[in-house]
C-alpha cells in the first residue's frame with residue numbers, strides 16, 4: 304500500500320495478477336513479511352473485497368500485530384479523514400482468520416511444488432525474510448530488514464542459500480550511517496534542550512516498533528538525568544502494542560531477554576497516556592503519536608497546534624513517503640504548509656530528523672548480497688535514482704546482474720534446473736581411486752584426564768580426489784556421465 308495516496312492508487316493494481324479476477328487460480332499463496340501498512344495494508348481489501356481465498360502466511364507476531372495496525376489505519380482514514388471506506392472492521396477480522404502463522408526457520412510445503420521458509424529480518428517485531436523454492440529454482444524476498452540489532456530486536460539472520468534471485472528492499476540504497484551511539488545522543492540532546500526551555504516534543508511514530516525503541520532510550524535517559532517531565536503515548540493503541548511486546552518477548556533480542564529476568568524493558572515507568580484535552584496544557588512534555596509520517600490522525604492534529612511555536616520540537620522518522628506532511632518537513636524547513644484549501648500551518652517549531660531507522664543502510668544491503676551471492680538481484684522499495692546507483696555498485700563490485708524495475712515492469716530471469724544423469728560403471732570406479740598427499744606436521748595430544756600435553760610428530764594425509772568424465776547428452780536417451788575410455792570405446796564402435 305502507498306501511504307502518500309488517498310485514492311485507488313493506494314492499492315496495488317490487482318488486475319495485473321488476473322484480468323478475470325480469478326486470483327485463487329493465479330496465485331499459490333500470499334506471504335506477508337511484517338505488520339507495517341505498506342506491506343499489509345491492502346490485504347483485507349484483496350481477500351474480502353477482491354475475493355482472494357487462497358492461503359496467507361505470516362509469522363505469529365505479525366498475525367497478532369497486523370490487525371492492530373489495520374484497525375488504526377481504518378479509524379484514521381475513515382473516521383477522521385472521511386475517506387471512502389475500502390474495507391470494514393469485520394473485513395479485517397475475517398481476513399486475519401484465514402492467516403496461517405509460521406515460525407522462523409520452519410519449512411512449509413505450500414503445495415506439491417512450492418516450499419517456503421521464514422528467516423528473522425530484524426526491522427520490527429516478527430518481521431521475516433522469506434525463502435521460496437520450486438524445483439531447483441529458489442529466491443529470497445527480504446521485505447524490510449535491518450543488519451544491525453536495535454535496542455530490542457536482533458539483526459537479520461539467514462542461512463547461506465543457493466539462490467537464483469534475491470529481491471531486496473533498498474530504502475537507504477545510498478546511505479551509510481555513522482555510529483548508532485552518536486545518533487542517539489543527538490536525539491536525546493535535541494529533546495533535552497527543548498524540554499529544558501519549557502517546550503513540547505512531538506514524536507510522530509508508527510505505533511509498533513520505533514515507538515518502543517525510542518521509549519526504551521528515553522526512559523533510560525530520564526532515569527540517568529533524574530528528569531520528571533512527563534512522557535505520553537497517544538490513545539490506547541501504543542499501550543496495547545506494548546502489551547503485545549511484553550507477550551511476544553520471546554521474539555525480541557537476546558539482550559532484552561536476558562534483562563527480562565530482572566526488569567521488563569517494556570515496563571515504561573515514566574510513560575502515561577495522553578488525551579486530546581491535554582494538547583493545550585501548559586508546561587513541557589514529550590508525546591508519542593501516530594501516524595509516523597504525519598499523514599493524518601492524531602499526530603497531525605497535535606502538529607497543527609504545536610508547530611506554531613518556536614519553543615516546540617517535532618522529530619521526523621528517517622523516511623517519509625512523498626505526499627505526506629512528514630515529507631514536506633524533511634525537504635528543508637518550510638514556513639507554511641498547505642494542508643488543504645482552508646488549512647495552512649505556520650511552521651515555527653524546531654525540526655529534528657531521526658537518523659536511525661529500522662531499515663538496513665547500503666552497506667548492509669551489500670553485505671547481504673555478498674553473503675548470499677545470488678545469481679541475480681532485484682531492488683525494490685526505494686527511490687529510483689538511489690536504486691540505480693546501488694544497482695551499478697552491485698554489478699561492478701560483486702559482478703552480479705542487478706535490476707531496478709519500475710512498478711508494473713516485468714523482469715525475466717533464467718532459473719536453475721539441475722539435469723539428472725546416470726554414470727557409467729567405469730566412471731564410478733574412477734572416482735573411487737584415492738589420490739593421497741602426505742604432509743609432515745606436529746600435533747598436540749591433550750590428555751583427557753588433564754595431564755601434560757605431549758607434542759608428537761604426525762603425518763597428515765589428505766585425499767584430493769578429482770575425477771574427470773564426459774557428459775553425454777543424446778536425443779531420446781538418458782543423459783550420462785562416462786569415463787573417457789568409455790567414450791572412445793563408443794566412438795570406435
Ligand SMILES: [Zn+2]
Nearest residue numbers: 337339426447
Ligand atoms: Zn517496514
